[in-house]
Amino acid sequence: MNTLDLLTPLGALFGLLPEVIITITACIVFLVAGWRGSTPAGSRLAGWISLAGIVLSGVALSYLWLGGFSPSGIAHMVALDPFRYASLGILLIVVGLTIGISLGYMERERLLAPEYYGLILLAAVGMMLLAGAVDFIVLFLGLEVMSVAAYVLVAFDRRSPASAEAGLKYFLIGAFASAFLLYGIALLYGATGTTNIILVGVQLSSGTASLLSALGVGMLLIGFAFKVAAVPFHMWAPDVYDGAPTPVTGLMATGIKAAAFLALIRVLMQGLAPVEALWQPVISTLAILTMVIGNLVALSQRSIKRMLAYSSIAHAGYLLVAVWPGSRLGAAALLMYLLAYGITTLAAFGILAMLGRGGERDVTVDDIAGLASQRPWMAFAMAICMLSLLGFPGTFGFIAKWLVLSSAVFEGQWLLMVVMVLASVVSAGYYLPVIMAMYMRDAEPGVTYSGVTVWGAAAGVVAVAIVGIILLGLWPPDLIDLSMESAAALFQRSMPVAIQ
Amino acid sequence: MLLGPSLALSAVLFGIGVIGVLVRRNAIVIFMCVELMLNAVNLSFVALSQYHGVGGRVMVFFVMTVAAAEAAVGLAIMIAVFRHLESVDLKNINLLHG
Numbered sequence: 339m340n341t342l343d344l345l346t347p348l349g350a351l352f353g354l355l356p357e358v359i360i361t362i363t364a365c366i367v368f369l370v371a372g373w374r375g376s377t378p379a380g381s382r383l384a385g386w387i388s389l390a391g392i393v394l395s396g397v398a399l400s401y402l403w404l405g406g407f408s409p410s411g412i413a414h415m416v417a418l419d420p421f422r423y424a425s426l427g428i429l430l431i432v433v434g435l436t437i438g439i440s441l442g443y444m445e446r447e448r449l450l451a452p453e454y455y456g457l458i459l460l461a462a463v464g465m466m467l468l469a470g471a472v473d474f475i476v477l478f479l480g481l482e483v484m485s486v487a488a489y490v491l492v493a494f495d496r497r498s499p500a501s502a503e504a505g506l507k508y509f510l511i512g513a514f515a516s517a518f519l520l521y522g523i524a525l526l527y528g529a530t531g532t533t534n535i536i537l538v539g540v541q542l543s544s545g546t547a548s549l550l551s552a553l554g555v556g557m558l559l560i561g562f563a564f565k566v567a568a569v570p571f572h573m574w575a576p577d578v579y580d581g582a583p584t585p586v587t588g589l590m591a592t593g594i595k596a597a598a599f600l601a602l603i604r605v606l607m608q609g610l611a612p613v614e615a616l617w618q619p620v621i622s623t624l625a626i627l628t629m630v631i632g633n634l635v636a637l638s639q640r641s642i643k644r645m646l647a648y649s650s651i652a653h654a655g656y657l658l659v660a661v662w663p664g665s666r667l668g669a670a671a672l673l674m675y676l677l678a679y680g681i682t683t684l685a686a687f688g689i690l691a692m693l694g695r696g697g698e699r700d701v702t703v704d705d706i707a708g709l710a711s712q713r714p715w716m717a718f719a720m721a722i723c724m725l726s727l728l729g730f731p732g733t734f735g736f737i738a739k740w741l742v743l744s745s746a747v748f749e750g751q752w753l754l755m756v757v758m759v760l761a762s763v764v765s766a767g768y769y770l771p772v773i774m775a776m777y778m779r780d781a782e783p784g785v786t787y788s789g790v791t792v793w794g795a796a797a798g799v800v801a802v803a804i805v806g807i808i809l810l811g812l813w814p815p816d817l818i819d820l821s822m823e824s825a826a827a828l829f830q831r832s833m834p835v836a837i838q
Numbered sequence: 839m840l841l842g843p844s845l846a847l848s849a850v851l852f853g854i855g856v857i858g859v860l861v862r863r864n865a866i867v868i869f870m871c872v873e874l875m876l877n878a879v880n881l882s883f884v885a886l887s888q889y890h891g892v893g894g895r896v897m898v899f900f901v902m903t904v905a906a907a908e909a910a911v912g913l914a915i916m917i918a919v920f921r922h923l924e925s926v927d928l929k930n931i932n933l934l935h936g
Binding site: 513523 | 845852868869875876878879883889891893894896897901904908911912914915916919921922926931
């Protein structure tokens with residue numbers, strides 16, 4: 339066990355090394371953008387530099403993780419525990435896969451500005467700070483760094499009115515949600531006198547819940563519910579996911595959602611655990627609404643991109659089930675589910691990006707009829723993704739869903755379990771038609787899929803993701819142990835010292 | 839000093855902002871209402887920091903910085919929308935619908 343003093347500059351630099359590396363890489367990418375301009379070569383160079391930055395940051399992360407670094411005293415701004423390391427690992431994987439998908443996509447769609455990769459990296463820094471924050475100030479700043487970069491990314495396709503419109507909607511709703519979150523932070527600060535999440539927990543456990551803290555918790559939950567697109571705060575999500583460039587949609591459905599969930603569970607378990615009677619009913623109501631409505635509306639979608647958007651809303655419901663118990667098993671299940679859902683969804687969006695042109699808004703289930711006979715590997719990969727999202731045994735998605743279910747059952751929450759199982763059954767109604775169209779129907783006369791472009795980076799990303807889904811689905815014990823170990827970190831209570 | 843009235847004023851301003859966002863349909867007016875909400879929260883932070891130390895006042899500076907960054911990006915997006923649709927009125931913006 340090594341300790342780091344986060345109050346010294348060197349200690350803070352070490353503790354934040356993964357974030358620092360990504361920030362420096364983002365700066366380099368912006369320099370490349372100035373140097374090479376909007377050319378195919380410049381865009382490709384920027385993409386590969388960003389991937390290198392992600393890998394370097396991963397190396398720094400494993401150095402911190404394997405070294406078992408922990409803070410001396412309490413963590414002041416950013417957590418230094420295995421749960422943060424696991425969170426950062428998931429986020430780096432998701433961002434790396436997104437960049438891989440983008441590499442050929444941006445060239446094909448003639449979106450050549452290298453700044454795109456810089457913005458992805460800045461969003462990644464925001465996600466990492468959001469997921470690792472133990473102080474509401476850092477949490478808010480991380481959220482905003484992530485969101486401001488994401489607003490630009492959604493509106494990145496300047497030639498597309500749909501992209502601009504999605505950007506505007508996302509911006510207005512995102513700023514609105516941030517204001518709620520901020521008001522929640524202010525009220526909790528008023529009730530407890532601190533912005534440190536751990537110290538908020540200490541304060542709340544020593545006194546009775548006041549009106550101020552109850553209002554603060556409520557506002558905080560509204561803000562988070564908007565960010566993770568939980569019903570009834572989800573209305574923006576399908577439109578924004580639909581209008582954004584496909585790799586950005588993938589990043590929003592996975593990375594941004596994951597970061598918000600990781601921050602939510604840390605706030606709830608480390609800060610608001612003493613008042614769990616306040617938030618547990620809210621979380622379970624949101625979970626049930628999200629699972630039911632997300633799945634039912636997804637049934638009626640024809641466009642695959644919109645179907646995946648609603649499916650991502652439905653999955654937010656499953657993730658809320660893992661948040662509800664506030665237990666170690668729940669947190670471990672959340673980590674596993676985020677990883678499984680993240681790589682599966684990104685692989686699905688990667689395949690969708692290869693199938694379509696011009697934002698993929700018009701690729702419907704009918705358009706991929708007979709894909710299996712023409713492009714067997716692509717159809718196979720898509721089928722694995724759909725099965726994993728459905729939670730079919732033998733895939734990673736099944737293991738993750740199983741863990742989430744057991745975390746709810748362990749706490750005797752049968753209602754959530756029953757709704758989740760039924761919702762999963764309903765979800766077969768929109769995942770399976772994709773597979774049936776690819777394998778059991780013939781292509782429309784004249785459709786040859788000759789326009790389908792496969793580029794190396796995305797094919798590699800999808801292949802890695804598919805292998806991961808199958809391998810981890812067949813042999814998950816090591817990963818489950820690792821996530822249980824990481825989740826234990828959320829229960830370390832610090833001594834009530836040093837309250838300024 | 840004046841904690842109660844300050845918090846009440848802040849809550850009222852926040853409420854006006856929320857209602858504005860929900861009722862108005864012009865993107866720029868909605869954005870102004872969001873700014874009103876953020877500044878209402880700032881008022882709360884300043885009032886509370888009299889009792890709880892400097893943390894709240896630090897937060898206010900960060901919130902102002904963030905609001906400026908958001909304004910820069912948000913207004914740029916509105917210009918992009920205006921170039922395509924000649925309007926930033928949400929009732930004219932319906933290419934995508936839920």
